Amino acid sequence: MLLVEDESVIAMMVEDFLTDLGVTVIGPATSINAALELISTDQIDAAVLDLNIRGELSERVADALRLRRIPMVCATGYGEGAAEFARGAPIIDKPYSKDKLATALQSALHSAGGVDE
Structure with a gap:
């Protein structure tokens, strides 16, 4: 799972959450360009994306x-x-808990057809 987050404390916390959930973390990408590079070169199942990276919206x-x-x-x-x-x-x-992250990930994966209930 790709983690795109520019705040180091939050990135470490989210990486711990994801690891606790059994997820292999790619990143964290701390810039838009780093995230785009990882998307183009790595096998990614899902992503946690901060909407604002270093003052730039992460629309790209x-x-x-x-x-x-x-x-x-x-x-x-x-x-x-x-x-x-x-x-x-x-x-x-933000700030969010591991439970909120897990619920949101489950929703994203379900919507994409990646999880059966």
Whole structure:
């Protein structure tokens, strides 16, 4: 799973959450270009995407994920209305818990057809 997050403390916390959930983490990508590079070169099942990376909206990353049909969870400190480009993806508000992340990931994967109930 690709982790795109520019705040190191949050990235470490989310990486721990994902590891606890049994997920192999790719990244964290701390810039838009780093995320795009990982998307183009690595096998990615899903992504956790911060909507704002170093002051830049991560719309190009969301577009690249959608182009490759990679489900994503969007994380933001700005509320659900923060970015129109996150449409259709589960959005979780920072700070969030491991349980909220797990629920959002399950929703994203289910919507993409990757999880059976």
